[in-house]
Amino acid sequence: METLSIDDLPGGENFRDVTDIFVEAAASMEPGSFILREGFTLQDAMSAFEIGEPRLDSGMAGATEERPPFDIWAPLLPEELCWIIDRSFSYEMLWHAGNTLAHTVFTCLYALVISELHPDMMPFDLVDDALRPPHLIPVVLRASICGMLKCCDLSWRELCKGHVYDTEDWQSDKGDTSLLEGTSVQNVILGLDNATTWILRSKKVPEPWATALVARLNLRKALLQAMDANIFKAPSDFLDLINVARNHLQTVRTYPAPPPAPDSAARLAFDPYIARKLNSSVPLRVIDVSPVTETWDSLDALLDAWEEQRLLSLTSTVATWELAGNLRIWLNPPLRIPYARSSTQSVFYDGLLVLNKFNPTWVIDRFFFETLGVSYQAVAQFVASNSVAQWPQPWPDLQRGHFKLMTEYIRALWYNPPRRRRFFMRSLVDLHIYYTRLVAMVSGMPNLPSTNVMRHIPACALVWRLSVIREVVLSGFQLELYTSEEKPFAYWYASQVIEAHLACLDDMLLAVDPDCPAGRELRFQHSLLTALQAMVIPMFALSMPLMSFAWQQMHANFLRRYKWAFGPGYEISSVPVVAAPDFDEFMDVCGRILQDRTFSPSDSFELARSILTQLIEARSAGGYAGLWTNERIQLLRNLADACQRLQSVPRSMAELPSFDVGLLKWDPQINPWFPVLEPEGAERRRNVHVRRTQPYAAPP
Known part of the structure; x- marks a missing residue:
């Protein structure tokens, strides 16, 4: 076998110092400057780690970073x-x-x-x-x-x-x-x-x-x-x-x-x-x-x-936990410390017990009691004795599914805002399946009058799901997700979800005892949602000039933004989805509202402010506000202030073409869902015309 000499090895031993060559070549360069050869790539840049380029090698200390040695026993004042x-x-x-x-x-x-x-x-x-x-x-x-x-x-x-x-x-x-x-x-x-x-x-x-x-x-x-x-x-x-x-x-x-x-x-x-x-x-x-x-x-x-965790640990009302979690997002600033958000979730559910003492049955019992004023046991007994269905009711599966949905939902209220919104979108399919199972249960008990509370068992899941949809839509404004062209549909769709929610509450109020906590909460929700609907409808009309009216492009954006409403899972249910987003209906409404000479955006905001003011003055915060009454009243004040700031909007749709939509400024630090009308808007709105890509036109 041939033996290699040292001169035959890579590099050998005949080295020559070329430092002077590089120093002379770089004499005219400024300190810290680069000479990059043609075709310089990321791989070439990463190789600088090996040669010790201080701007790319975080392990190399430059001359300016030299510091005296640290003496742990140096005396201090x-x-x-x-x-x-x-x-x-x-x-x-x-x-x-x-x-x-x-x-x-x-x-x-x-x-x-x-x-x-x-x-x-x-x-x-x-x-x-x-x-x-x-x-x-x-x-x-x-x-x-x-x-x-x-x-x-x-x-x-x-x-x-x-x-x-x-x-x-x-x-x-x-x-x-x-x-x-x-x-x-x-x-x-x-x-x-x-x-x-x-x-x-x-x-x-x-x-x-x-x-x-x-x-x-x-x-x-x-x-x-x-x-x-x-x-x-x-x-x-x-x-x-x-x-x-x-x-x-x-x-x-x-x-x-x-x-x-x-x-x-x-x-x-x-x-x-x-x-x-x-x-x-x-x-x-x-x-x-x-x-x-x-x-x-x-x-x-x-x-x-x-x-707040201490107060929550003493609160055995799930609806109050839900309210407290929502208020942390709706009222600025939200809770930002991850440790506090994690420990709050641990207080509610530690993986074994709820609130350190309740089992899964308690959660489903509170759900029905806080929504309809009846216990889970009463529901199970009524269904067992009145159902004409031949197949047994899957109570264990229903209980396990509800417990998982509820515990994950409450804990998600303390996620960071983007993660919270994504969780809500994913949960909508499960909530619809849960609603479907309750509908099937009630369908086995025909001829129940509207005043019988058991007829409204499916409504418990429906109002929960509609609340989640509303939060998904409105949180898009708080997270600044919507483009200008998407805002009109978001406001219109929020009004449709609220309309379905109000219809559901109207039916439930026929059967629920008005003096029980559940009844008081339903009445408060009805008033609040009525005011909220009176705010989102004029915002839909006022933001219409932000649209380009390129319907094909808008439809593509709609499918991308609301893909959570058309995902897999809904096809296994025979029950239609309530308040599903409908772009065709939106197109039709856009054409009709421009011709509506009776609708007044300004009066609509005034109506909302009047409802909110009555709630504030009566300190009517619902049946489950509890220790969070003041915070809930503050939410009402914030919404009333938003109405007050938007009082100078057009008084009729005939004035909309002369309204400068550019004066509407969305700032989540002021209000999470509604914009602010700049002060000069009242004087300028009749003189400044909004620039549009094309005139108003009904969809083809």
């Missing part, structure tokens, strides 16, 4: 310690906002060396500086950082339950870094208590910083205890923890920490580029830290969410 703790809170809330641990919490270098940050490992040669007590680091700062890591650990465990979505709502990647998973909550709390005791007894921390540090330690302790608490075991104790945390948060706000000096060792406590040293596959990202006041506001929102 008490106010510098407060600044580090505050900044740690900020990074923790940034993680809750959906960023990775490597870019937020783990940028605190003390969190990465927490095992070394112990009083027994403190160097003996540290100077006992009166202004910078050495024990501040291993006692006070260590306790605070341990508390932060343990809070992140408890949050991580809750978020991993699957109620919210990894990489969509939050980031689970730990980068192979400890969150003190093996340390008990009690040990961390003991460390926080010891740190507080040391500050108070040693007298080495002067005021006001002693009070500031104690408040921060106690705030962390209260947050940790609240995350670890069982909300069902002692609701009053849970409320006490929330109130204690609020008091300490207020104290922390009162004692803000000043930014440390530019040469302070405190500034080295955070390294925004630490992700390149961690086992993380996420590209490096430097996150700007929000002002600390926003951090405290985020913590305040978390405390509000916990307080």
Whole structure:
């Protein structure tokens, strides 16, 4: 076998230094500029990782990123310690906002060396500086950082339950870094208590910083205890923890920490580029830290969410849970903290019991009782004794299906808004199948009068499904999904869904006891939907100028937007779908409403405002508002304000051609479903004509 010499190997050993050649060739280039050869591809760019191009290689530190070595035992002033703790809170809330641990919490270098940050490992040669007590680091700062890591650990465990979505709502990647998973909550709390005791007894921390540090330690302790608490075991104790945390948060706000000096060792406590040293596959990202006041506001929102969870844990009315979940979306701002949304879902259903004590039968019982005022047992007995059908009623299957639908629906109310809307669209087929089965059940009991509540058993599922459809349609405005051309159909279709819902409520009110909670809720829903319909119909007319009247293109957009209404699953049902979207009917209505000389958009908004005002003044919030009455009244006020802002719209359809539709501004921060009419609209609407691609025309 022939032996290869070293000169025959790839590269050999006869190297020549060509650095001078490249330096001379690049002499006229500006620093940071590129020369790209013809045909430069993404693969060529990715190969720069191998050669260490700092703009493409997140693991390479440039000259401007060099920093002094981090000394965990560098003495700190008490106010510098407060600044580090505050900044740690900020990074923790940034993680809750959906960023990775490597870019937020783990940028605190003390969190990465927490095992070394112990009083027994403190160097003996540290100077006992009166202004910078050495024990501040291993006692006070260590306790605070341990508390932060343990809070992140408890949050991580809750978020991993699957109620919210990894990489969509939050980031689970730990980068192979400890969150003190093996340390008990009690040990961390003991460390926080010891740190507080040391500050108070040693007298080495002067005021006001002693009070500031104690408040921060106690705030962390209260947050940790609240995350670890069982909300069902002692609701009053849970409320006490929330109130204690609020008091300490207020104290922390009162004692803000000043930014440390530019040469302070405190500034080295955070390294925004630490992700390149961690086992993380996420590209490096430097996150700007929000002002600390926003951090405290985020913590305040978390405390509000916990307080609402406590109230919900004491609420055994499913309709109230539904209302609370909807109000979190309808009233701005929605609940944005994924941990709070996940823990709220866990409070309702932990995978075994509802509200920690109820079985599946309870859920279906509450559904019929809260809708018709009769129990599930009464329904089952009536059907068994009055049905002429020869086949047995599939009560077990019906019960299992209803329980799954209901629990998933309530939990979905605390999804993020886009995910919530997608869930609702997918659930519509199952809701229609459920409605079909109830229709088949009632069909075996002929000749039931309209005043018999059992005749309206299918209506329970129908009003539920119509409510979901309405939310799917209107949430498109809140999520800003609709193009200008799609808005008229959305408003028109919402009016059709509401019309079907009102017809269903009219029938149910004939049989339900008007004085029971179910009856009061039905009457409130009827009034609210009447007002809402009086708002969406004029919005359909007013937004018609936004259409191009290219009917073929509009039909294609319609099929794309409302594909959820024509998906597979409906064909197995023999019962027609109620309030299905119909583009042909929409075309016909567009032609007729332009000729309607009696319809007044302005009067329609005035009618809606009148109904809403009566509800507000009577504080009539339905039978299941409960502790959320004020929030429901606020929803009515928001809708009434929307009517007031749209009072200057045309008084008749004859004035529509002179109305400037460009003055309608949709802003979800003002109202989730309806636009705002710019102030000058009242003066300009008669003089400015909207530009259209073609004149109004009826569909062919």
